[in-house]
Amino acid sequence: MKNLKFLLIALILTSCGTKVHYDYEKSTDFNAYQSYNYFDEMETGLSELDTKRLMRSMDAKLETMGLIRSDNPDFYIDIQSQEIQSRNNSNVGVGLGGGGGNVGGGISVGLPIGGNKNTRELVIEFVDDSKTGMFWQAISESNYNPNDTPEKREERFHKVVEKIFSTYPPKSE
Numbered sequence: 001m002k003n004l005k006f007l008l009i010a011l012i013l014t015s016c017g018t019k020v021h022y023d024y025e026k027s028t029d030f031n032a033y034q035s036y037n038y039f040d041e042m043e044t045g046l047s048e049l050d051t052k053r054l055m056r057s058m059d060a061k062l063e064t065m066g067l068i069r070s071d072n073p074d075f076y077i078d079i080q081s082q083e084i085q086s087r088n089n090s091n092v093g094v095g096l097g098g099g100g101g102n103v104g105g106g107i108s109v110g111l112p113i114g115g116n117k118n119t120r121e122l123v124i125e126f127v128d129d130s131k132t133g134m135f136w137q138a139i140s141e142s143n144y145n146p147n148d149t150p151e152k153r154e155e156r157f158h159k160v161v162e163k164i165f166s167t168y169p170p171k172s173e
Contacts, residue, residue, distance in 0.1 A: 018142035018163045022170065025135040030169035033128070035070035036062065038077050045081040053154050054079065057161040058124075065165065075135070080123040083146075120144045124164060138164045 044051045058077070059069055119141055126136040142160055145152070 018140050018160050020138055020140045020163055020166075022139075022167065023137045024170050025132055028132065028135040030136075033067070033074045033126075035068050035073045036075050036077055036126070037069055037071065037073040038079070039127075042079055044079045045083075046079075049150070050153060050157070051079070053150075054122075054157045054161070057154075057157045061161050061165050065168070075126050075128045078123075078125045078127060080125075082121050084119040084121060084141075118144055118146055122160065122164075136168070136170075138168075140164050 038055065042051075044054070046054065062069070120143075122140045122142075124138045124140075125134050127134045140160055140163065142156070144156055148156065
């Protein structure tokens with residue numbers, strides 16, 4: 001029974017987090033990049049207000065990393081996102097059966113646990129138009145509530161940005 005409790009707690013803790021996958025051009029000298037800007041006509045897939053929230057969070061984080069936003073940048077940032085509504089297929093089955101001789105029977109009931117989840121996939125790409133093209137990419141997937149307050153949205157973007165840039169620049173092997 002103790003193991004079941006620990007398993008359930010671990011499942012709950014890991015299901016609420018943000019998953020991030022990275023890819024990058026191995027030959028990139030990340031120290032050469034000191035300034036950035038965003039592509040002019042980005043279609044982020046976010047509302048205008050959410051795009052501003054995300055960019056503010058990214059600007060703050062990149063500044064702490066020593067990168068500055070510039071009109072003449074070393075690289076550009078592209079942001080894309082999409083919302084994914086996934087059905088929660090988790091349920092609990094309760095069964096009752098019996099048999100004896102040539103007679104058998106059974107009853108099974110599925111009880112849904114939770115509801116549908118809203119997930120946002122966010123793709124951030126660093127692009128050097130003058131040299132290598134795209135040299136770094138992060139794809140994050142996290143839960144969100146479309147009815148969150150502006151403050152909660154701001155907080156969510158801050159957490160996602162912290163997670164995305166936690167391993168930037170990549171460590172050379």
